[in-house]
Amino acid sequence: MEDIVRRCQNCTQPLPEGARANRRYCDEDCRRQAYGQPAAPSGRRCESCGKRLPKVSRKNKRFCDAACQKAGSRGRTRPAATTSKRATARDLLAVVSAQLVQAETALAQSRGRLWGRDREVAWLRAELAEARRSAAGALVSQANNAAGVRERLATASRELSVLRRNWSATAEARVATAEVAGLRQQLATLQDKYGQLSARYQELSEAAELAATERQQLQGVVRQWNTLCKRLYKATGGQPATAVDKDILATWTRFRQAVADPSGNRGRAPVTGQAAGQAATAGGVR
Numbered sequence: 001m002e003d004i005v006r007r008c009q010n011c012t013q014p015l016p017e018g019a020r021a022n023r024r025y026c027d028e029d030c031r032r033q034a035y036g037q038p039a040a041p042s043g044r045r046c047e048s049c050g051k052r053l054p055k056v057s058r059k060n061k062r063f064c065d066a067a068c069q070k071a072g073s074r075g076r077t078r079p080a081a082t083t084s085k086r087a088t089a090r091d092l093l094a095v096v097s098a099q100l101v102q103a104e105t106a107l108a109q110s111r112g113r114l115w116g117r118d119r120e121v122a123w124l125r126a127e128l129a130e131a132r133r134s135a136a137g138a139l140v141s142q143a144n145n146a147a148g149v150r151e152r153l154a155t156a157s158r159e160l161s162v163l164r165r166n167w168s169a170t171a172e173a174r175v176a177t178a179e180v181a182g183l184r185q186q187l188a189t190l191q192d193k194y195g196q197l198s199a200r201y202q203e204l205s206e207a208a209e210l211a212a213t214e215r216q217q218l219q220g221v222v223r224q225w226n227t228l229c230k231r232l233y234k235a236t237g238g239q240p241a242t243a244v245d246k247d248i249l250a251t252w253t254r255f256r257q258a259v260a261d262p263s264g265n266r267g268r269a270p271v272t273g274q275a276a277g278q279a280a281t282a283g284g285v286r
Helices: 028-034 066-074 080-166 169-174 177-236 243-259
Strands: none
Touching: 080 177, 080 243, 177 243
């Protein structure tokens, strides 16, 4: 059966061997600390743990017991207060490191979402520009065709009106049936083409309304992207550390310059240096 190691009730250090059965503290200092009494006058102390040496100890004694002498010879002991402070500092460093990892993870996720949003905005811009070009070309072409058809229809109508005014009973008898049929056929053909052009014009009008709706939706996406860019600019102080953030802020600056009116009412941007891609900026952060 192993012997029970009795320890000091104040510093938890093992009591000296041979201590009496009712002894509770290792020395006078621990007893005074336990009872809240002032420390005894300073005397010789252990070079390892800092406790007072007994008054009856020899003059060349440097350590209070064998454990302190062994620890002092190896140079591995530290005062209890220093050890506690270092443990607290290590715990604080671990907490700060965990918080830093969480912050870096959140920043990386935000950058990924911002990059995906930028790609989506660029794709929507390209689609909108292509739809605008197609709709504009189709509208111009159909408008020209419709104008030509209207002009021919007006000419035929005028000719028909002239013929009707100049017809008489004898002239009507002399008009060849083939010419009348030809004119009627031309009129029917022109009316058919006009109906087709009207239907095509209606389709293009609906396509233009759809494009306008998509434009409004894209404007909402662009405003959200602009807000995210403002937050990134404020978070990095206008000088991001990564190349991706630099490209994002440079694209944002060019976008604000492109949409600003000639009078510059959109503001002037404080974005300079690396965030602007080594270019002077004119857009403002609002």
